[in-house]
Amino acid sequence: MSILNCQARLRLPNLASYLHLITDRLQSFDAAVSRHSGRMDFRFSFGEATLEMVPDLLVLRASAGDRDGLARTKDILATAVEIYAKQDGPEIVWTGDLAQDTRLAQFREMTVTDVYDLTPHMRRIRLAGEDLGRFGKFQGMHIRILFPTRAVPDPAWPSLGANGLPVWPADDRRPVARVYTIRTLDLDAGHMDVDFLIHEGESVGSAWALQARAGHKVGIMGPVGRPVRPADWYVLGADETGLPAVGRLLETLPCHTKGVAFIEIADSAERQQINNATQIELHWLERCGKAPGTDGRLAEQVLSAEWPKEGTAFGWFAAEAEAAKLVRETWRGQMRLGRDQTIAAAYWRRGQAGLMAG
Ligand SMILES: Cc1cc2nc3c(=O)[nH]c(=O)nc-3n(C[C@H](O)[C@H](O)[C@H](O)COP(=O)(O)OP(=O)(O)OC[C@H]3O[C@@H](n4cnc5c(N)ncnc54)[C@H](O)[C@@H]3O)c2cc1C
Structure with a gap:
């Protein structure tokens, strides 16, 4: 298989202050990471990325076996730099294979x-x-x-x-x-x-x-979106906006998977058929007249789940921003769970349009 390669050279004077945020984000896409002097390599399932620190410059390298993999690798690298290197106004210009392509692969x-x-x-x-x-x-x-x-x-x-x-x-x-x-x-x-x-x-x-x-x-x-890691046990929590994702997970995770899932809905008429293929116990929480995003029980129930002492476990939560913040801070701060064990995301925010839409 021929490999496609490209690179971009960036002048980022304040790189040292945010490099860890860039590498943390790259790693969260299920990357195997290897560190060398002045260089870090990230191997994804779809391609490889390298960050090379040379005096005054950060060199981004992306390689993959096909066009989709290369586009995905470049997109992840460029997005991480755009998010965290804002203060340095990065100007990313790729050279190498498919650099002139104008078709947006995604x-x-x-x-x-x-x-x-x-x-x-x-x-x-x-x-x-x-x-x-x-x-x-x-x-x-x-x-x-x-x-x-x-x-x-x-x-x-x-x-x-x-x-x-x-x-x-x-x-x-x-x-x-x-x-x-x-x-x-x-x-x-x-x-x-x-x-x-x-x-x-x-x-x-x-x-x-x-x-x-x-x-x-x-x-x-x-x-x-970041990948949901394979695990023996899950705690899942969502309101209606995360319900489609929980439904998909319950229908596609391996049938021996254990755990507990909580889904917040307005009332009983919002319950829907999910062909749960797993041993994850599903609980519906009805808001019963409370406004969306104001009922604290979803976060409470998710945080009260007892994580198993053995085997692998993963926590996944998607709901209004306040609830997501509480769950994220408790999992990551109090419970000291890693980014590779949890995702707690704000899917919408009360009174704000277009959250997370970019
Ligand atoms: C990764 C991810 C996956 C998502 N998947 C889905 C999905 O499959 N299905 C789905 O329906 N949504 C999903 N969402 C949530 C969806 O993106 C937001 O609800 C978004 O705000 C909807 O856009 P809108 O144009 O309808 O409302 P906006 O224009 O964004 O917001 C208008 C107003 O409506 C309010 N609002 C937004 N969402 C809600 C809500 N849930 N309940 C009450 N008021 C609300 C806002 O606070 C704002 O005041 C997902 C979000 C993320 C980040």
Whole structure:
């Protein structure tokens, strides 16, 4: 197999103050890391990355066996640098194989083929598109969906920049992004299902889902998200926004997996059928009239779960930002669990639009 290689050289005067954040993020994509003098290597399942520290410069190297793997490796490197090296205004320009490519590997235009309600507030929408193989790779369950809006009814899609990251059209053609979960993916049939929570308030994703009809178009980018590590035991916690991910995990984790899952919903009408293939015990928590994001019981129940003394264990939590912060701080701070044992993510924040949409 021929290997594709590329590199970028960056001048980052304050690198020493944030290098650990970049390496921590790269490592969280299930990388095997090896450290050498002035160099760190990261081996992912889809490619390899190297950070080389030479005087005044950080050299990024990416290599992979195919185009998708190279694009993914470059994207992870460039995103980590863009996030943590902001103060140094990094200018990433890749040279080497496929450096002139303008096709954004992680983008697809998708067409709605089916829409139906699972429950009064959860709408399943089937999206069909070409060449969806990469959305089953890289262990990421999530996508950014690029929506048309009332202000931009006919958006233009992003292309690939020289830095390996998307280049967006001007504001009058720019779609609006929100993050969703691929609930199921059928590569043979060429489609995926996404479950949209229909919630109150001015919105983009929920409003689009309410009027979606067969033939409507959206863009998707991905997959995104850190991998859920293999483990013998899990504690899972989610409100309605994390429910699609918990449903997918319960239907796809190995059948001998043990643990406990808590899902917060508005009321009993929001319970949905999950074909739980595991031995994970599922508990539904009903808010019974409380506003979304104000009922503390989900975090409480998740934090009261007793972690096993033997075997491997993983904690996964997705809900409103306050609850996610409490769970993350308790797991990482008080319980001293590592990033490789937990994910506690804010999926939305009360009163804020487009959280995590980038
Ligand atoms: C990795 C990831 C995966 C996700 N997967 C899914 C998924 O599969 N299905 C899904 O429905 N959502 C999912 N979400 C959550 C979704 O991205 C947010 O709820 C997002 O805000 C929805 O966008 P919107 O345009 O509908 O609302 P926005 O325009 O973002 O927000 C408008 C208003 O609605 C409020 N709001 C947002 N979400 C909620 C809510 N859940 N309940 C009450 N009020 C809310 C906001 O606080 C704001 O005031 C996911 C989020 C992440 C980070």
